[in-house]
Amino acid sequence: MQANLVKKTRYFETTWFMWITLIIFPPLGLILLWRQGRYSKKKRITISIMALVYFVLPIIIITTAKLPLFNDHSELVSAFNIAKKELNASNEITSITKDGNVQTFKIDKDITLIENLDEIDRIHELIMIGQGEGIDITTSLALLIGMTNTELSNIEIGNVLKELRFFDKDFKYDKNETEVEINTIRYNLKYDQTQGVIFSISKVN
Structure with missing residues (x-):
């Protein structure tokens, strides 16, 4: 009977949760992406690159932007x-x-x-x-x-x-x-x- 029981998927193992974390907090999303192994390695690499750019680019822009002395x-x-x-x-x-x-x-x-x-x-x-x-x-x-x-x-x-x-x-x-x-x-x-x-x-x- 135990062999016939369907294992319940925990929320952090679901695809939707992985994608939400990739958008909200990419570092966690990337961990879930590679742990779940839902896609081919090539696709995971592509998603990882896109997520890193999405996460890092705003930080680079903020840190390198020259702040003004006065706004006007x-x-x-x-x-x-x-x-x-x-x-x-x-x-x-x-x-x-x-x-x-x-x-x-x-x-x-x-x-x-x-x-x-x-x-x-x-x-x-x-x-x-x-x-x-x-x-x-x-x-x-x-x-x-x-x-x-x-x-x-x-x-x-x-x-x-x-x-x-x-x-x-x-x-x-x-x-x-x-x-x-x-x-x-x-x-x-x-x-x-x-x-x-x-x-x-x-x-x-």
Whole structure:
């Protein structure tokens, strides 16, 4: 009588469960695929390759995608105004012009800020070019550091400027440049005789 009994198939041994796990969590689905051995070896290899691509590709895209500094100009303006208030600065955003993937505006009389945009106008890099008075340059640099690293205190912003050797009178910016990375943000400072101080900001991937 026992020989005539039909063995009940457990749910994790069924084909439908295997396919669901291949879609929801491919690593488990692949284990079931090879343990159940329902298909030919060639077909199992093909399914395995497809499942791995389906599982790994989104991870690769997420980890390699370059995150923007700001999602759009309005987000930048909001961060600018918050940092401006924290630093008690008088800078204003004026003279905005856009040409393709580049948007340019003033944050002071002699200080220009350039946004490098992607195809959906997310901001991936900021470049400040300044030729004004020393205090104006210092305030603008501090403002840009504060708006891209909002958790930094005023003292910590000053320390970033020190790391960039901005207060080092002996450092030759016309021949060298300095670079500092703080909380996934990269700051680069150099000097050009024709353009003045060039300060760039970008995300560290």
